[in-house]
Amino acid sequence: MRLTYNKNHVGDVLLVTLKGATNPEYTHLDGVTVIKDNGETVGLNIFDASEKFSKDTLNSGLGNEAALEEINTVLEKAGSEKITPDLSPKFVVGYVLTREDHPDATRLNVTTVDVGDETLQIVCGAKNVDKGQKVVVAKPGAVMKNGLYIKPSELRGVESNGMICSKRELGLPQEEDGIYVLPESYNVGDEFKAE
DSSP states (O other), rough: EEEEEOOOTSSSEEEESSSSSEEEEEESSSSSSEEEEEEEEEEEEEEEEHSOOOHHHHHBBBBHHHHHHHHHHHHHHHTOOOOEEEEEOEEEEEOOOOEEEOTTTTTEEEEEEEEOEEEEEEEEETOOOTOOOOEEETTTBBTTTTBBBBOOOEETTTTEEEEEOTTGGEEEESSSSSSEEOOOTTTOOOOOOOE
């Protein structure tokens, strides 16, 4: 769950992104617009946000239990069903176990990445990805800074379950091209927080 609040440029609206949408439908309630795709809530626009939410929620960026409780209180008052998003960390430290050439694309690599609680196969186009690296992985369900929703997909016929991130994709300054290779001091499976 990604929370976006920028009063100066957007207005007093909290934007809640849960998933990407291919065919969104909008329901306007009292101070809330609920965005659904195939009957599932994928986003919310909550108006007069500064009157309804704590500063911690408005500035959090990524939703947590406290923010979710505040959001569900607002939804209940507006007459909408509560949301129950997966709040487990979606940006984690991964360890690249293997890297192979993609069988049908010269610029893509097929990797297996240990993210602590599971191993993910991820197709990656970065030239600098290699086995033995610690990297930042956006797991399925992650919402990137640019609004891209990460979901399981197929790239040129090969299954991919996540994304190995560059600094730029994480909203960090990036001098060199390619993925963000982390120092050894990071622990596999830990949540990655861009600072």
